[in-house]
Amino acid sequence: MAHEASRAGMIRNVVVIVALWEIIGRLGLVAGGALPAPSGILLQLWADRADYPQHVLATVSGSGLGFLIGNVVAVLAGLIFVLMPATLRLLRGVNIAIFALPPIAIAPILNLTLSGMAPRVTLAALGVYFVTMSATVIGLSQYDTRSGDVVRAYGGGNWMVMRLVRLRGAVPDVLSGLRIAAPNAVLGAILAEFGGGGRWGLGSYLLGSLGRGDPFRLWGIGLVATVIAGLSYAVFAIISERVLGTTRSVTLNTAIPAPASALSPIGRLALACGAVLLPFVAWWAFVTFTGVPDMIAKTPLGVIDYLFVGDQSAIARQKLIAALAETLPVAFVGMxxxxxxxxxxxxxxQMSPAVIRAVMPIALFTQTMPLVALTPLLVLLVGRGYAVTMWITISVTFFPAFVLLVQGISRVPQSVLDLPRAYGATAWTEMRKVSIPAALPYLFAATRLTVPRALLGVMIAEWLATGTGLGNLLNQSRGYLDYGMIWTVASVSVLLSVAIYYAVLEVERATLKRLGMQMVE
Structure with a gap:
């Protein structure tokens, strides 16, 4: 009953929001009509109805194929990592690098090195891999050990335990990962289309419509992209509810549990060195096997030569440092x-669920609308200054952090909460002295998760709106055919995200160890 009441309250809030939106749009109360009424957007969608089928088909085809490939690889990787824990440590650097890849930075590289649908499929696959792989590893690792002992007692081995116990127990976690991954695939495909120069795809349609500055058409494209991403999320939510008989909160684990196997110091050092080197080996292999000319594709040594050895290296470093000085402070503040x-x-x-029911429809809307479609709409509303960058950065960081923090606060044992209540503590005192400290590991986990998302949000805003920072440098380099700078911005973006990720991880370990608390991996 409570679940049905909550759902009814959410639907009521959506209706109220749409009605208010219609009134505001009709009266032109926001930015001189930059927020058009939903009825006007629907009329424009109907007028443009002949344009959408091929654009939608191209985006859905690319994102769907990338979603399938990325998730198959992710589930197989999760199985291997659980069965052979050493591979998890060895490939940790590759996994974190994939997680930290800003799609906007590698989209131009994929469009330079691949052809046809390959860039959008690849970017969609990369967008879903880490989420599903993490969910698979967590689901397979957190299983009922008593059931495993029963299988072993009857002569079953590790694979039998995996097939009969672990795989079945991991279904809820994998489905939760697929729900989160589905919109990521749509975003990846649209980003590849946006910079790929192809004719079909919502990204191409959006790029062609930006020059007209028609808010009705831009909102229409944005809403169509949102519907596609939202439906992809909803499909797996429904599957989860039907298969499991219940809806479960989505949990994106931002790291992978450390395997319990003991290694010698030499073994740990070898795995650590391998984890550091493998991302660069993968980079070199990608450039080598795609067969792209050296002038376009840069290996790690090529980037080093461009940035530190070449004739124009001093100018390149100056441009890069200036762009970093503009991007990093905004990304930090937004995060x-x-x-x-x-x-x-x-x-x-936790304290007032009614407030969340009012805010959640807007939050879900901003999360399912791909950033490339959301940014031009925010430009219409708030202009091209730093306000749009802050809006986008906050939008892409708060929701996953919110999911983790809610999980942390809600997991405080009831027996722990009974003690302050017995002494007459107020709800706020209970929250401040018990629930919030208990959720500290989840706050660190949320911080690790939001680092690359904050950088991605800022770069997209710079690319499409403000004309500053790394995003603008990337855009200018594409126009000047400065391939060295394109590869440099991409690699520096990844290295920054990974470095900050590990810095937060070390601070977390030290802080929680001092407090005697356990990490949330």
């Missing part, structure tokens, strides 16, 4: 604001 907003919402979710 902090996004985390703060997520923390506030998580506390309100």
């Amino acid at each position: 902090v604001c996004g985390l703060g907003f997520a923390f506030l919402l998580a506390v309100l979710a």
Whole structure:
């Protein structure tokens, strides 16, 4: 009954929001009509109805194929990592690098090195891999050991335990990962289309419509992209509900549990060196086997030569440092604001669920709308200054952080909460002294998760709106055919995300060890 009441309340809030939107749009109260009424957007969609089928088909085909390939690889990788824990440590660097890849930075590279649908399929596959792989590893690792002992007692080995116990127990986690991964595939395909120069795809249609500055058409394209991403999420939510008999909260684990197997110091050093070197080996292999000319494709040594040895290296470094000085502070402030907003919402979710029901429809809308489609709409509303960058950065960081923080606060044992209540503590005192400290590991996990998302949000805003920072440098380099800078921006973006990720991880380990708390991996 409570679940049905919550769903009814959510639907009621959506209806109220759409009605208010219609009134505001009709009266032109926001940015002189930059927020058009839903009825006007629908009329424009109907007028443009002949344009959409081939664009939608191209985007759905690319994202769907990438989603399939990426998830098959992710589930197989999760199986291998659980059965052979050493491979998990060895490939940790590759996994984190894939997680930290800003799609906007590698989309131009994929369009330079691959042809046809390959760039959008590849970017969609990369967007789903880490999410599903992490969910698979977590699901296979957290199984009922008593059931495993029963299988072993009857002569079953590790593979039998995997097939009869672990795989079945991991179904909820894998389905949760697929729900999160599905919109990521749509975003990846649209980003590849946006910079690929192809004729068909919502990204190409959006790029062709930006020059007209028609808010009705831009909102229409954005809503169509949102519907595709939202439906892809909803499909797996429905499958999860039907298969499992219940809906489960989505949990994106931002790291992978450390395997319990003991290794010698030499073994640990070898695996650590391998984890560092393998991403660069994969980079070199990609450039080598695609057969792209050296002038276009740059190996790690080629990037080093471009940035430190070549005749124009001093100018390249100057441009890069200037762009970093513009991007990193905004990304940091946006990430902090996004985390703060997520923390506030998580506390309100525990103390006043009605507030969350009012905010959640807007939050889900901003999460399912691909960033490339959301950015031009925000430009219409707030202009091309830093406000649009902050809006986008907060939008892409707060929701996953909110999910993790809600999970952390809600997992406080009831027996722990009974003690302050017995002494007459208020709800706020209970939250401040018990629930929030208990959720500290989840706050660190949320921080690790939001680092690459914050950088991605800022770069997309710079690319499409503000004309500053790394995003603008990437865009200019494409126009000047400065392939060395394109590869440099991509590699520096990944290295920054990975470095900050590991820095947060070390701070987390030290802090929680001092407090005697356990990490949330």
